[in-house]
Amino acid sequence: MKNRIKMRFLVILLILGVSLSAFAQVPDLEDLQKGVADFSEGLAKSLPFNSTLGLNWSDAYIGKFFPSFPPHFGVGGALGFSTMELPIIETVAGYLGYKLPFDLNRLFLPAYVAEARLGGIILPFDVGVKFGYLPPLGLWGSNTKMNYLLLGGDIRFALLDKKIPPKISMGIGFNHLNGGIGTKVGETRELTYQENGPHSIALESPEVNLGWKTFSLDFKLQVSKSLIIITPYLGLGWSYAWSRAGYSVDAKVTHDSQPLEQSDIDTIKAYLRSAGLEDISIDSSGISSIVRNRDFSLRTFGGFSINLAAFKVDFTGLYSFRDKNLGASLGVRFQL
Numbered sequence: 001m002k003n004r005i006k007m008r009f010l011v012i013l014l015i016l017g018v019s020l021s022a023f024a025q026v027p028d029l030e031d032l033q034k035g036v037a038d039f040s041e042g043l044a045k046s047l048p049f050n051s052t053l054g055l056n057w058s059d060a061y062i063g064k065f066f067p068s069f070p071p072h073f074g075v076g077g078a079l080g081f082s083t084m085e086l087p088i089i090e091t092v093a094g095y096l097g098y099k100l101p102f103d104l105n106r107l108f109l110p111a112y113v114a115e116a117r118l119g120g121i122i123l124p125f126d127v128g129v130k131f132g133y134l135p136p137l138g139l140w141g142s143n144t145k146m147n148y149l150l151l152g153g154d155i156r157f158a159l160l161d162k163k164i165p166p167k168i169s170m171g172i173g174f175n176h177l178n179g180g181i182g183t184k185v186g187e188t189r190e191l192t193y194q195e196n197g198p199h200s201i202a203l204e205s206p207e208v209n210l211g212w213k214t215f216s217l218d219f220k221l222q223v224s225k226s227l228i229i230i231t232p233y234l235g236l237g238w239s240y241a242w243s244r245a246g247y248s249v250d251a252k253v254t255h256d257s258q259p260l261e262q263s264d265i266d267t268i269k270a271y272l273r274s275a276g277l278e279d280i281s282i283d284s285s286g287i288s289s290i291v292r293n294r295d296f297s298l299r300t301f302g303g304f305s306i307n308l309a310a311f312k313v314d315f316t317g318l319y320s321f322r323d324k325n326l327g328a329s330l331g332v333r334f335q336l
Contacts, residue, residue: 029193029201029268032095033277033289039210040245040291042088042323047214048239048297049320050082051150051175053329054113054130056316058231058305060167060224061158062126062335065119072119072126076333078314079112083325089181089210092247097189098208100144100181106325109179110134111148115333124158128173149178154218166225173218175239182209189251195271199256203287206251211290216241226307234302241297246290253284260284297322310334 056078063072083106093100100107113132120126134148154173161167189203216239224233255264265282272279280289303316312335318327 027095027189027191029191029272030275030277032092032191033272033280035092035095036246036289037278037291039088039092039247040243040293041295042085043212043245044214044241044243044293044295045297045323046084046320046325047177047212047243047245048175048216048218048241048295049299049318049323049325049327050084050109050111051152051177051214051216051241052218052237052239052299052301052318053080053082053111053327054078054115054132054150054152055117055128055154055173056235056301056303056314056318056329057117057128057331057333057335058224058233058303058312058314059226059335060169060222060233060235061124061156061161062117063119063161064121064124066121068119070336072336073117074312074333074335075116076312076331076335077112077114078316078329078331080316080327080329081108081110082318082327083108085323085325093208093210095191096203096206096208096247096249097185097187098183107181109146109148111150113150115331117335124161125155127153127155129153143183144181145183146181147179149176151176152218154220156220156222166223168223169221171218171220171222173220175216175218176214177216178211178213180209180211182207182211184208193268193271195267195274199267201268201282201287202254202257203249203251204254206249206286209248209250210246211248212243212245214241214243220301229307230304231307231312232302232304235300237299237301239297239299240294242292242294244290244292246288248286248288250286253282253287301327310336 113130115130117128132150136145152175156169156171220237222235314331
């Protein structure tokens with residue numbers, strides 16, 4: 001009986017020892033660079049969807065500016081959010097000693113845009129533009145800051161524009177999204193790697209930033225029907241994007257507890273090349289790594305507007321088929 005108790009006790013100690021060892025393990029540079037490649041690949045699917053917030057007006061086509069009386073145009077704004085998968089961000093952040101202050105599977109990206117649309121001249125089309133900007137803001141009382149820039153435009157051609165049938169349009173647009181999230185970690189962070197023996201890279205009081213940027217070409221098909229004071233609508237969109245994502249760390253960098261030298265930088269870069277990993281930019285004031293990707297997204301969007309004379313209030317929902325992300329917005333505009 002005593003032997004069994006001793007055996008169980010030893011097994012528990014062994015499990016605890018392994019767990020504590022794994023918890024205390026210093027992150028490896030190789031794992032970080034694999035993580036940033038996955039991070040960029042994942043965002044290449046999400047960013048085109050996130051960039052489509054705005055200009056989702058209920059009317060598939062607003063009418064001509066000329067010849068028409070009154071001339072058709074509109075100005076307004078929209079406030080909303082879109083989601084992004086959090087695990088792909090958490091992995092890279094964790095290697096850099098940054099624990100995100102969210103207990104969710106998805107990151108909610110707040111956004112707003114000012115938007116305007118002008119009806120076509122002679123031909124049945126309309127043109128829209130949008131712009132939104134959020135300076136680096138602290139989130140929920142934490143040290144985490146998020147920034148956001150969105151701009152874009154589109155042109156829609158009316159395929160069907162009669163009084164009785166629904167309106168149908170086909171459009172093409174271009175969007176640019178630039179954003180990021182970051183904070184000061186405070187504690188010194190180390191990364192290890194093996195190149196002719198073990199080496200360590202120390203980051204003293206690092207300020208960690210994760211960033212992303214995308215340029216996307218967007219195609220969409222939309223149908224709408226005005227029913228007295230309500231206009232329901234539904235659309236399908238496809239985007240192809242050129243994206244980049246990665247990390248940057250501002251910190252005093254040392255190598256094997258000594259000031260970083262050019263020979264150390266050459267050793268680190270040679271190690272990454274031999275392992276087939278993403279390259280990094282490194283000097284005594286920080287490190288960074290940016291990975292480029294191309295990908296597409298497919299989404300559906302729809303909702304309805306409440307029409308109050310020359311003012312319209314839009315309620316829009318969006319869904320991305322590829323990564324199952326969601327979006328929603330509330331818009332108000334003046335439209336003739």
